[in-house]
Amino acid sequence: xxxxxxxxxxxxxxxxxxxxxxxxxxxxxxxxxxxxxxxxxxxxxxxxxxxxxxxxxxxxxxxxxxxxxxxxxxxxxxxxxxxxxxxxxxxxxxxxxxxxxxxxxxxxxxxxxxxxxxxxxxxxxxxxxxxxxxxxxxxxxxxxxxxxxxxxxxxxxxxxxxxxxxxxxxxxxxxxxxxxxxxxxxxxxxxxxxxxxxxxxxxxxxxxxxxxxxxxxxxxxxxxxxxxxxxxxxxxxxxxxxxxxxxxxxxxxxxxxxxxxxxxxxxxxxxxxxxxxxxxxxxxxxxxxxxxxxxxxxxxxxxxxxxxxxxxxxxxxxxxxxxxxxxxxxxxxxxxxxxxxxxxxxxxxxxxxxxxxxxxxxxxxxxxxxxxxxxxxxx
Numbered sequence: 001x002x003x004x005x006x007x008x009x010x011x012x013x014x015x016x017x018x019x020x021x022x023x024x025x026x027x028x029x030x031x032x033x034x035x036x037x038x039x040x041x042x043x044x045x046x047x048x049x050x051x052x053x054x055x056x057x058x059x060x061x062x063x064x065x066x067x068x069x070x071x072x073x074x075x076x077x078x079x080x081x082x083x084x085x086x087x088x089x090x091x092x093x094x095x096x097x098x099x100x101x102x103x104x105x106x107x108x109x110x111x112x113x114x115x116x117x118x119x120x121x122x123x124x125x126x127x128x129x130x131x132x133x134x135x136x137x138x139x140x141x142x143x144x145x146x147x148x149x150x151x152x153x154x155x156x157x158x159x160x161x162x163x164x165x166x167x168x169x170x171x172x173x174x175x176x177x178x179x180x181x182x183x184x185x186x187x188x189x190x191x192x193x194x195x196x197x198x199x200x201x202x203x204x205x206x207x208x209x210x211x212x213x214x215x216x217x218x219x220x221x222x223x224x225x226x227x228x229x230x231x232x233x234x235x236x237x238x239x240x241x242x243x244x245x246x247x248x249x250x251x252x253x254x255x256x257x258x259x260x261x262x263x264x265x266x267x268x269x270x271x272x273x274x275x276x277x278x279x280x281x282x283x284x285x286x287x288x289x290x291x292x293x294x295x296x297x298x299x300x301x302x303x304x305x306x307x308x309x310x311x312x313x314x315x316x317x318x319x320x321x322x323x324x325x326x327x328x329x330x331x332x333x334x335x336x337x338x339x340x341x342x343x344x345x346x347x348x349x350x351x352x353x354x355x356x357x358x359x360x361x362x363x364x365x366x367x368x369x370x371x372x373x374x375x376x377x378x379x
Contacts, residue, residue: 018264038306128299
């Protein structure tokens with residue numbers, strides 16, 4: 001099985017796509033949520049902003065109870081290499097710094113900053129836009145300042161992933177932008193690619209130049225034809241179609257896994273317990289790439305993300321751009337609320353998600369989906 005390969009045609013050329021051992025053909029259930037255009041969710045009265053929304057140490061709070069904060073203001077300073085900065089997602093007053101339940105499979109609490117919003121949504125002063133081809137050091141610093149982490153679920157600080165690892169002397173030759181989104185039900189990346197293809201491509205160009213790669217590949221599963229078309233049309237109008245390749249890959253779970261996707265696109269294997277940089281490859285999630293463009297060109301930190309609200313246990317499945325810190329309960333209401341038939345609520349998809357038993361926990365940078373399952377869907 002793993003020696004077979006697919007053929008992918010691009011004009012007169014041809015790219016071979018490899019398979020990987022195993023894999024599942026699953027009902028994708030994307031149509032429940034992907035037909036409604038992306039809109040922004042309204043703010044809740046209070047924001048609960050965890051100081052740890054990444055794999056490293058919690059950020060250090062930079063505010064105290066009673067402080068007024070502005071939208072986009074730095075309120076948590078990164079502590080250590082794998083930590084990430086935290087910003088306020090709206091303006092208001094800090095009313096508490098305390099432990100609160102957060103989205104995590106353990107069900108444990110974590111330190112959070114609570115903000116009573118003032119309704120003004122007033123912005124802090126943001127840094128100026130970078131040039132179309134910024135200095136690599138300036139771009140990495142902007143990514144670090146913006147608190148950008150992997151939005152595919154790993155929440156690994158992006159500035160670290162885009163910095164040459166000590167001891168690895170192999171040149172990065174390939175940038176892979178992961179738009180596969182192979183998990184059933186989840187369609188936040190699909191809607192991003194459909195609704196904001198140019199922002200995705202702007203981010204891809206930034207990282208292509210930052211890393212100095214020979215090729216930039218954007219991979220999308222072939223069950224997302226509208227997203228593929230939107231990206232290709234935007235790429236064509238941008239005038240640099242030869243520098244970025246949009247590749248439709250077969251729909252097979254877990255094709256969106258980093259190692260599996262590298263295998264599909266290149267036929268190469270990431271070493272056991274190794275990282276893609278060891279074979280000259282860097283992967284970034286499609287939403288992460290768009291967030292990098294937001295930070296570079298708009299000076300915007302990572303204070304919101306697209307969340308899929310789906311499942312037959314919801315009244316109106318859809319995708320919403322959600323401010324970080326908004327409680328799950330508030331977002332569920334924006335999707336028509338839980339139906340009487342709803343049996344189980346998951347954070348994430350049915351394969352990698354975990355149970356959500358507390359609707360007052362906040363949306364964080366790592367929350368990509370809220371999935372309400374009925375008895376017919378959940379055992």
